[in-house]
Amino acid sequence: MINQKEGKRRLSAFSGLMWKNNSAQIKTTLMYLIIFCLFFYIAPASWAKDSKSKSETAAQFVVQDLRVDDIPNDDGSGLQVSWKPLGPEKRIIEYRVYRGANPENLYFVGSVPVNPQTGFPGERVNYYDNGYNMFVDISSPAKQRKEAQQDKDSPLYRNIPRDLNIIGPMLKDYSILGVIPKDAFYYKTKMVERKIDNETNFYAGLRLDQFQSLLKKLIPNKPYYYTVIAVNESRVYYPYADIVEGIPRINDPELIRNFHSVYVEDKDQLQFEWTLPLNTDLLRNNNIFLVHDKDLNAYHEFNDEHNLIVQNRIDRFNDPDIEEIKATKKNPGSLILSTPFTTENTVSLKVEGNSIVDEKNGINVSFDSDKVDNYHFVFQLEDWYGGTSYSNIAKLMVTSSEHLPTVPNFTVADKPDDQGDYMCVFWEKPVVFLTNSSFLNKDKTKLTINYDFETNRNYKVRNIYFDIYDDEGALITSVNEFHPDLLFNITLPKKYSPDSPEYDINRKIAFEIRMKTAGEEVPADYVLKQEMQYDEDYRTFQPLELYMNGEKIEKVQDYSYVVYKKPYTSETFRFSTRSAGVMRQADDIVRYETTVYKGVGEFDLDKNLLLVDTSINAYYDKETKTTVNTDIYLSVVEHKIEKYTKEIKDAEAKLATVEDENEKAQLQAQINRYQGYLDTNNNEYFQEANSITNNKKRMKFLSKRREDELRHFQYRMVKTDGHAGFVETDIFHDEEGNDYFIPISNWFNKERIPTLIASLLFGFLVWFMIRRAKKGHDMYIRPIAGLQEIDNAIGRATEMGRPILFQPGLSGIGDVATLAGLSILGKVATKAAEYDTKIIVPVRDYIVMPIAQEIVKDAHYEAGRPDTYDKSSVFFITTDQFAFVAGVNGVMLREKCATCFYMGMYYAEALLMTETGNSIGAVQIAGSDAVTQIPFFITTCDYTLIGEELYGASAYLARDPMMIGNLKAVDVTKAIILVFLIVGTALSTAKITFLINIFPDK
């Protein structure tokens, strides 16, 4: 053992020896470095890793009661993994979940983070493995790796790797969906041919890195294996729990809990509304049944039995020995509606002559409008596997058209000034409504009224006029909100004050609201009425119902405007957006196609490719209402044409010899199918496409129509109270009769016209002023003390023989302040080089660093002193804000800088640096555009360049006509802005708003 003194002696002796030659010095340095690193490696690592109590065994850290259950009411792709969490004393930071299609190989699939101080806040931890979620993407590891801290027999691995040798065999264990960038699928695949039973199959092959990602979904009725590991805050992975099997099952659809039915008497119309289920993947039909009063009991019995059957099915999944319950009862309800499932959740049915008729579905159910109390309705969801679920029984509510909301008059148009991925849907006239109020004085007679308004692109609200009346109809005051700022003040008669002896809680203030708009004008008789009444709870006046042109809008926020859209390539509408009742417009996103989704089931290990099918939707045939497909390779199309022609010939020959009618029908169907393909490929469009022999050019041709059709939509709206009290609009047609709309990519943003004009004006002024400066006109620049003192400050450092510190701010090269700081650095460095004074430039941004080095180097060359340039005088410290300031302060103190320049963007660290500069008695000159830091600079520095002075510094120092012209242009522009400000303020004060309305809203 060597004691401390002996150690020191030996070390100093060793160091002394090393001093003697250079190589020895390097060795010493390395030795110190190694000692330092070893110390830091061993200490924190051991502190971090040894925090667990030795007395506790690892087994105590295994999660208990791990269960894997099927997720109910889903499409058979969901499993719920759950377990009992460990206590907070175990300091668990994360539970890691592993899954595999066999118990020998389980991969990390996700984790549940936990606060180690509080533990997991619940009795069980749940992890849901459902739907399409990440299988492999660019962030997955390249090779299969065992999970950390696992022995060689452990079945646990990290994430599924990007290795086809591993992924390929796993494709059969999951339903895999490849997300392929559009261009990769259109133009960059490799055709792969495979012969199976004399049948040639064609695939599009893509390398793994060509996929954006691979998503996975569990396959119904297939077993999967799960385990969970608890990880403590020192990243100790505890033993995994016993591996548990789980099997996802296809279940009956989710129960619909909010089903409403309404009968609109005067229109003889039934209306229904329901909430959509969460999982809609496997749903096939929406059905509605009418249940007569007398059949209610029978329906309840049927429903009870149905629920038992559903439960029995679930129980039998877990225990096949349980006896199957068979249906004995029939639904006593009469089917009145059956439609393919869509994301629409309202439907209306016309009652025609005391019956509900749907000839297409063979429905004819009697309905006596005089006995509506006898009718009840049930909503049924039906999935593709025959599973069904029923809603609550909805009693028929009776109403009339006048109690329904008014039909919204809506318009659909391209959203302007965008890249063409939004349509704008807007409706009705602007609405202004009161929101709140608050008293301004002790007497409670002065009131601030808060209001809000919603409008759309047709109307730009300029003025809002409020006429305010008391309860006797006398006008209290009128307010003209010529610049709507959402509040105004009024003075009320004393009788409204809650402290007044005349106070009556039922007393109301009545508001009549009118408005003036730009764009389309609202009619003069368009008046909104709303009252306010004192509310004891809020202790102020609160708004009551809003009346819009006489129409009472009760709880205006309860109404919803729902926009539905139908793509050109489909026959069903789908949900687009839902807006609250006060809203007047909504944006509908219409995305460009950027990715193609393809099922991945095959792979080619030799070629290192994943294989997907080659087909693609080419266009939608409106006549047959079908999507017509083609292949991305022309050779595949030609192969199919040749093959089908031959198949038709063979089938026709066989048809002539066959006598069995069934076989004949089958052959005829086969001929029709093949002939359909040939006919399609004979149409004009495909003939043109197939005449292009180059696959890439052919796909370019096909993609144009395909993508165009995918982005064309029809629109319609529903205005609803959420309880089947709704009105529907027709499909929107524009003035030219078009009913399909596509957003347009705009070439100019009209909102920015004022910006463009200002920029051009500024550009012109710069050109004009530079021209004047070049002609020798005298351009006065006011003296800036900070810049005038630069020479003196550098001279002081020279005299004192101490260095200069220049700090070009904390932001990156993209910040104008940094650029301005660097231009000043050039001048300062040149002067410093001339005087042979050392300049130190610590930088925070590693991109700024080489630029600053170049500038300082250039300055030394310019001054004729290249020998004095030291590259390491411009150096990077760190990107961390406070570590950086500590570094700069350290440099200042050690080097005892005589002059400090701070030129650029600064944050909270500014004061720390300048106070340190102060403490060493340095002359300090700062320049910054950071408004919050300028006061600190002014206080602690000798000279400060405020805001734009920083930008003007280079012109001031260089006295170059180009620079000065630029500076003068800024001054003239400022003068113009000042004129606008003064005139605008004066006009606005006089309630003349045309000038401020010229400028766009912020």
Next chain:
Amino acid sequence: MKRQIPLALVIILCFLFVGHTFIPHKISDNFYQWWLSWVRTMTSFAVVLGVMSLFTVHWGKISRRMPNWQYSIVTLGALVFTSASGFIWGTQQGTPYMWLFKNVQMPMSSTMFSLLAFYIASAAYKAFRARSPEATVLLVSAIIVMIAQVPIGMAISKWIPEISNWILNVPNLAAKRGVALGVGLGGTAVSLKIMLGIERTYLGSGD
């Protein structure tokens, strides 16, 4: 050429990005996004420059036994150790890297930040000495604003919070907006100087 090519690139790209401000078209946006992805990629590679600079500067100090060269060993050691711990054990919660971050980096940063309170007091003392009419106005304004932030302000007079609000919202805001206006225009002018090739300091010598 080492100067002309970067200058040409800067000028062309400046005009393209100014164009992008006014052109919302998909082609323009695609180009902009494509460019941003390059910027992100290049920026992350540029960290090598910073690390190289750190090594050069501190290795020079160590090898030349410059004053306080021992600190450079600490700096380089910390750099090597911190990055290695991140590479070896990862950066998740519970790793040595996070331990260092929580127990070394955070406290030291907080210490530096907390020093600010004392420096602000010192700066305030310097600023508020009533040596001139302007400084007196500053002193009075500061007292009102500070008192209005605490309950005692309201207790003294209900006008104090209102005056404080007025000071903050009228003269203070007007001055801030004035500076912001100048900064905006000055920034535009610098950008224009770069676009037109008048300002070239950022390019260095190119030799």
